[in-house]
Amino acid sequence: MNTTSTSHVSGFRCLRCGAEQPKSFDGMLCPLCEYNLDVEYNYAAIDPHNWMNERDDLFRYSALLPVSNLGLTPVQRVGQTPLYHAARAGKARGLSQLYVKDDGMNPSASFKDRAGAVALVVARERNASVIAASTTGNAGSSMAALTAGVGFPCVIFVPATAPAAKIAQLLVFGAKVIAVQGTYDQAYDLCETACEEMGWFNRNTGFNPFTREGKKTCSFEIWEQLGGQAPDHLLVGSGDGNIISGIWKGFRDLLALGLIKKMPALYSCQSEKSAAIATAVRAVQDRSAVDWKALKLPTVKSETLADSISVDYPSDGIAAMRAMFETGGDAITVSEDEILRAIPDLAQSTGVFAEPAATACWAALDKLLTMKTIAHDEKVVCVITGNGLKDVASARKTVGQPITVEPTIEAVMAAIT
Secondary structure, eight states: OOOBOOOOEEEEEETTTOOEEETTOOOSBOTTTOOBEEEEEOGGGSOTTSOOOSOSSGGGGGGGSSOSBGGGSOSSOOOOOOEEEOHHHHHHTTOSEEEEEEGGGSTTSBTTHHHHHHHHHHHHHTTOSOEEEEOSSHHHHHHHHHHHHHTOOEEEEEETTSOHHHHHHHHHTTOEEEEESSOHHHHHHHHHHHHHHHTOEEOOTTTOTHHHHHHTHHHHHHHHHTTSOOOSEEEEEOSSSHHHHHHHHHHHHHHHTTSOSSOOEEEEEEETTSOHHHHHHHTOSOTTSOOTTTOOOOOOOOOOSOGGGOOSSOTTHHHHHHHHHHHTOEEEEEOHHHHHHHHHHHHHHHSOOBOHHHHHHHHHHHHHHHTTOSOTTSEEEEEEOBBGGGGHHHHHTTSOOOOOOOSSHHHHHHHHO
16 A cells, blocks of 8 residues: 655634644644634645545545655545435434534544544654544544554543543553543643653644544545535534534635535534634624634633533634534534434434434424524535434333233234234
8 A cells, every 4th residue: 555645735824813833733723712723725736636545544635734754544444434315314303415424433433533543654754753632522432432542652631521431441441541520621721731841742623633633534534425516505513613624624724726616504513501702703793794803702611511512612613613604504403312312223223323402403404494594405414423322221211111022922913013
């Protein structure tokens, strides 16, 4: 397999103040305003008719990734997850082209593997000694799984209240797990301090610009799976805002290469009990004239059961807002009950079992339809970011009990009739 990349990174640009840095820049945040950087590419050097390689993972798109040594990629196959045409669920909603992107099929059962895969390669190229991350569960278990495959040291900071299944994943992969008696945001801050003190490679979203680059590969796959087309609308759950900003970045790349004619409308889907991004969006009076340098995002007290999108302060919130404003999308909030009800509805109508954070977009879809935002013949994609086995306790709240019978066929027949 070819181990060299044809990446065309040209530099970095701050998503808040617009300051540019050369491609040799080895920092993480903008040195002027300390906000998130966006990796930029020399699109003119990329042949839009011949830019993908023959790999069967997300590194198929290495021309638009910030990596140079494909010999340092994870041993697991990350990406190339299925896109299902949810015909039966779509028909029930009056939609002829409803699709579900099941990223719970990634190695650690989470969308976060995309970010972790690219971050791991960059860390190894930079000769880092340790990768560290803060997590509500998925980002950490992803990083633990990917580093375990290549024997790379990994330290994960996690709120002690994270679901037991996710903490078990972290431990079984051999990561050093620091359970913080506090919130995700406190774990995030502690991880940043530790990285500064120890010289570790910080994988945190909203800090590390390369996580967005991994997440954008979802857009490339959707484009390929739709036959070289972008959807009209795309919905995804949001916590810190990095996933929706990554999807936005992917479609921006495709637009810059002339491979799509317009961007899909992007929708950030959040719980009403963890709605910092939605609150910030609703406070903007004129979306065409936002002063990104002056914009302040709110801090909320997150209490949602959807732990993967439970965030007090959205570290990539400005990028998420830009993703929505520049594509004509919006921020949609749903209740905790709507998130829970969406778990069996999604499973029973599409065959996809998702954790609560991932079903936020499925619940939000019905709200958009009520608002008449989506036409019946438009292409709609719901990105399912995590498998339901991540949080079985929440799923059990949504279903009844099994039918208990004596071990006879007569008892079975009586029970089901």
